[in-house]
Amino acid sequence: MDDRIYNVAIIGYGGMGSYHGQLMESEPQVAVIGVHDIVEYRMELAKAGGHKAYPSLDAVLDDESVDVVLIATPNDVHKEIAIKALQAGKHVICEKPVTITSSDFMDIVEVANQKNRVFTVHQNRRWDEDFRIAKEIIEKKTLGELFHLESRVQGANGIPGDWRQLKAYGGGMLLDWGVHLLDQLLLITDSPIESVAATLSYVLGTEVDDGFTSYIKFKDGLTAFIEVGTTNYVKLPRWYIKGTEGTAVIKDWDLSGEIITRNPEVAHIEPKPIQAGQGLTKTMAPPSEESTLTLPIEKPAPAAQTFYTNFVSVIEGKTEPAVKNEEVHRVLVLIEMIFETAETKSVIHRSI
Ligand code: NAD
Secondary structure: OOOOOEEEEEEOOOHHHHHHHHHHOOOOOEEEEEEEOOOHHHHHHHHHOOOEEOOOHHHHHHOOOOOEEEEOOOHHHHHHHHHHHHHOOOEEEEEOOOOOOHHHHHHHHHHHHHHOOOEEEEOHHHHOHHHHHHHHHHHOOOOOOEEEEEEEEEOOOOOOOOHHHOHHHOOOHHHHHHHHHHHHHHHHOOOOEEEEEEEEEOOOOOOOOOEEEEEEEEOOOOEEEEEEEOOOOOOOOOEEEEEOOEEEEEOOOOOOEEEEEEOOOOOOOOOOOEEEOOEEEOOOOOOOHHHEEEEOOOOOOOOOOOHHHHHHHHHOOOOOOOOOHHHHHHHHHHHHHHHHHHHHOOOEEOOO
8 A cells, every 4th residue: 555645734934944845855755735924925935836825824724635734934923823733633743942931832732632633843953963973972882971061053143134033933042043952962861950050142132142051960960061152253063072981072064073082902191291381281181192092973874764754653653753742841941941040140950
């Protein structure tokens, strides 16, 4: 029997909505059949791309041939669209950040459960190769026991000049990029969080944060430094990972970087002092070449399922969602803690 194809309507056909359209072209079991956007020009683009242009959300929901609603609007309207679509019996994929608060998210999940429909969030950066490499290095204990990691994205172009600069639309970099980096972080360890300290940055004078730095401690002793910046003319590496036996750096999405570990075959070699500035140091001298191993950063094997194939398998009851709603909820609670710690200028000790 041929696999069933699920018809998708995209709500919000801007940058990300149209990107979903492109991505789904190579997906065997999902097909975009139509689009709804509140801006006429975007509807014209959709028509030019061969999609039906629905005049309203209700028109999408009334169309029984639509199986899936994909929400790619600005963040403030995700909730109302998601709830309407679920109530109309559609399965829903929603862009990140799914909602602006964790309680709004639970309202959606409640309706999805009542209606027995699949609701999932497009946390696509779980499929990023840099993240999958970092996770594999940690899981395989290539660096021994993990005790600290730093994960950053930094640009110099400010906040893109639209709704992302406005609070009412759920703008700001913590919600925009923070949600990806924190989502990745919480997949790296099973440990509960012990405390969070953070600062939001307002260098550009917008009403929303143009970046943030956060320091997160886990109960198992792991510490993490998560940072997003939009005013960084020189950027720091995407990942810096420290274990008891070595250190890894993944510089960028191009997967450049290095992994250096202790060589277990060689006993400790006392470093020779080096000239450093106006002094000598042995502490900060590089480890001897014989006592360390330099390992390549290897591209991970292709993921077993794409986001969309997983979504279809979940609808068909064949598998668990790759992005689980309880994971999405935990990330939103962490984001709320970061807003709170930044506002109160205090460290929050709370287990989540
Ligand atoms: P965008 O401004 O380019 O597009 C948003 C579109 O939604 C616009 O065409 C706008 O006219 C339309 N719109 C606004 N309100 C609407 C409504 N009520 N009904 C129908 N259409 C409406 O924004 P974008 O960059 O595409 O971001 C959209 C969503 O995708 C956001 O939630 C954003 O965070 C997310 N996003 C995710 C990723 C990712 O990698 N997962 C990347 C970029 C954006």
